[in-house]
Amino acid sequence: MEQSIDWFVMLLVGSLLLLWIYRAIYNWLHAPPGMKRLRLGKGGVWSADESGVQILEASGYVxxxxxxxxxxxxxWNGNRLYSRLYIDYIAERDGKMYVVKCSRDRQPMDWTGSGIRDRxxxxxxxxxESSGVLYVDTTDGTVHQITFDIGVYDREE
Known part of the structure; x- marks a missing residue:
């Protein structure tokens, strides 16, 4: 009786191990080539008295x-250039995550399709994986929610 239980446990563990190996190889084969996912850490220090945070919280975002x-x-032409992008905050509302950019006095927003796209x-x-971008206008205290549907064009051409 003990020997049959031992065989059953070994068969069960072996089956789970084979299933785990199969899933790992399957996911590896079906992953997009060269896809580098950005993983954000905790981010920099922010405080509740910043104007962008206050405007977001007043609009129901956390x-x-x-x-x-x-x-x-x-x-670039065999050379290396270095730059950076800045994300002001990550905010959530109703279980959805948003990337937040705050307005800058030196860079006014062009509220046209191409202006929003480019910025x-x-x-x-x-x-x-975010649900969109929130643009916080700190001068007038508004939050603009922007989403992009790529490849979808509803307008008649």
Missing amino acids: VTSGKHRVPISIG LMVYALLLP
Whole structure:
């Protein structure tokens, strides 16, 4: 009786091990090639008395992460250039995560399709699991929620 229980346990553990190996190989084979996912840490320090945080909280959002600096290495004609992107905050509301950019006096927002695309679409592409980008206008205290549906064009051409 003990020997049959031992065989059963070994068979069960072996089956689970084979299933785990199969799933690992399957996921590896079906992963997009060269896909580098950005993983954000906790972010920088932020406080509740910052104007961007106050405006977000007044609009029903919860700031979950502070400022993030995303380094970028650019290949250009065989040379290396270095730059960075800044994410002001990560905020949540109704179980949805948003990338937050705050207004800057030196960089006014162009509220046209191409202006929004050029300034903010990079953040939606950087974190595809986000539900969109929040643009906080600190001068007038408003929050603009922006989403991008790529490949969908509803307008008649």
